[in-house]
Amino acid sequence: MTILSYLKALNRAISDEMARDEAVCVFGEDVRVAVTNVTAGLVKRFGDGRVLDMPISEQAFTGIATGAAMAGRRPVIEYQIPALLFIAFEQIVNQAHKFSLMTGGQTHVPVTYLIPSSGSRDGWAGQHSDHPYSLFAHVGVKTVVPATPADAYGLLVTAIRDDDPVVVFAPAGAMGRRQDVDLAQLAPVPLGLGRIHRPGTDVTVVAVGHLVHTALEVAEELADTIDVEVFDPRSLHPFDWQGLAESLERTGRLVVIDDSNRSCGIGGEILATAAEQMRLVAPPKRITRPDGAVLPFAEGLDRALQPSREQLRHAIQAVAKTGSAR
Numbered sequence: 537m538t539i540l541s542y543l544k545a546l547n548r549a550i551s552d553e554m555a556r557d558e559a560v561c562v563f564g565e566d567v568r569v570a571v572t573n574v575t576a577g578l579v580k581r582f583g584d585g586r587v588l589d590m591p592i593s594e595q596a597f598t599g600i601a602t603g604a605a606m607a608g609r610r611p612v613i614e615y616q617i618p619a620l621l622f623i624a625f626e627q628i629v630n631q632a633h634k635f636s637l638m639t640g641g642q643t644h645v646p647v648t649y650l651i652p653s654s655g656s657r658d659g660w661a662g663q664h665s666d667h668p669y670s671l672f673a674h675v676g677v678k679t680v681v682p683a684t685p686a687d688a689y690g691l692l693v694t695a696i697r698d699d700d701p702v703v704v705f706a707p708a709g710a711m712g713r714r715q716d717v718d719l720a721q722l723a724p725v726p727l728g729l730g731r732i733h734r735p736g737t738d739v740t741v742v743a744v745g746h747l748v749h750t751a752l753e754v755a756e757e758l759a760d761t762i763d764v765e766v767f768d769p770r771s772l773h774p775f776d777w778q779g780l781a782e783s784l785e786r787t788g789r790l791v792v793i794d795d796s797n798r799s800c801g802i803g804g805e806i807l808a809t810a811a812e813q814m815r816l817v818a819p820p821k822r823i824t825r826p827d828g829a830v831l832p833f834a835e836g837l838d839r840a841l842q843p844s845r846e847q848l849r850h851a852i853q854a855v856a857k858t859g860s861a862r
Contacts, residue, residue, distance in 0.1 A: 537716045539714050539715070539716055540686070540716075540722075541685060541713070541714045542682075542684070542688050542710050542714070543711055544685070545686065545688040546688055546689070546692055547578075548689060549688070550612055551577070552693065557610065559608060559610045560609075560611075560612065560696060561588065561612070562613075562614065563601050563612070564588075564589070564614035566616075567587055567588070567589055568587055568589050572614065572652050574614055574652050575587065594621075595624050598613060598624035598628060598649075599627045599631065601632075602631055602632045602647060605632070605647045606643055606645060610646045611647050611648070612647075612648045612650055612696060614650050614652065618655065618664075618705070619663045619664060621649070621651065621703075628672075628677065628701060628703070632647055633645075633675070633676070633677050636699075646700065646701070647701045647702075648695045648696050648698075648704060649701065649703045649704065650692065650704045651705050651706060652711065653708040654708060655705075655709060658838075659838050660833075661831065667745075669681055670797075672772075673805075677702075677703055678701065678773055679705070679773045680694075680695060680702065680703070680704050680770060680772070681707065681744055681772060682706065682710070683710055683746060683768050684710075684713060684748075685713060685714065686715055686717050687770055690725030691727070691770060691771070692704055694724045695727075697724065698727070709795075710745060725770065727771045728771055728776055729770065729779070730767055730770055730775075730776035730780065731767075731768045732766070732768075733748055733767075734755050734764065734766040735765055736755065736764045736766070736786075737763045737765070737786055737787060738764065738789065739764050740765045740780070740784055740787045741754075741755065741764055741766050741767065741793065741848070742768075742769060742791070742792045742794075743766060743767070743792075743793050744768075744792075744796075744803075745795065746795070748768045750845050751848065754845050754848050754849050754852065757849065758852060765783055765787055767779065767783050772802050775806075777809060780809075781813070781814045785814075788815055788816060789816070789820070789855045789856060791820065792822040792823070792824075793822075793843050793847075793848050794822065794843065795824070795825065796824060797825045797826070797828060798822070798825065798826060801824055803822035804822065807820045825841055825842060825843065829841045
C-alpha cells in the first residue's frame, strides 16, 4: 500500500493520461514551474509542446482550449483560483458546452477545467474563496467534486477521457487529505455514481466534497444515539438520484451539507428532488453558506460563514426527532 495525497492524485491522473493519450495537453498560468504543484514534473516528462504557459487572460486561454479541442486535442486547464471561472464562464457555458449540440454531434469539445484549492483557503477573502460548482451543475455542464485522493484520481481521469467539457472542483478543504491505496487499483470513477462512505439506518447526510469528512466525523460522534448514513454524490451533474433514493428508502430522513451559497445552490436542488420523488418521513434540512455570502478577509469571519460540524450535528439531531420510521 502507498500513502497517496490528494494533490499527488491529481498530478498522477494528468501524468497517466498524458502518457496514455498524446492528445492530452495542459494549459494554464505558471504550469511549467508548477506553482500549485498539480503539474509538477509534467514539462520535464512530456515537453513544452504539451505543457503550455498562457498569458494572464483566463477568457483567452479558455477559448484557445475550445479551439484546440475542436482540432483534436484534449486540453486540461488549470485555474489558480475559482473566481477566475467567472471570467471564463461565457467561454465554458455558452461556447464549449453548446458546440456539440449546436453541430448535431459533429463536433466535440473534450476540455477539462481543473480548479485545485477551490473554496476558502484560510482567510484569502472574497475573490479567492468561492465554490461555484452549483452554477455549472445548474447550466448542465458536467461537474465533479471529489472528496478523497482515490476519487480525485478516478474522477479526473474520467473527465479527461470524456468527449464533453467537465469541470473538476478540488476543494481546498480536501487538498491535505491522504489515503492508503494500492496504486495498481486506481481506476476511472464513472460520472453520476455516488458513494456510501458510511452505511446507516436513521438519517442520510449528503455531503459535497471536503464536507464528506466533516459528515463522517459527526456521524461517529452521534453513533451511540443516531445511525447516520453518509452519501457522497461525487458528481453533481450528472447526479446519482437513484443512489440517493435507495439511501432514503433505508433512512427516510435527509440532511444536506454543501459549501456553496444557500439560494439556488445544489443543496436546495437535492432537497427539492428528494421531496418530489423520494421517501421522506420528516422535513429535510440543509447546511450551507448564507444567502449571497462573500467570505471576508478576517479568518474568524470566514469560518463563521462556512458550514460547520456544529450546524450539521444540530440538523441531524433535529431531523432524527421528527417523523415516523415507516
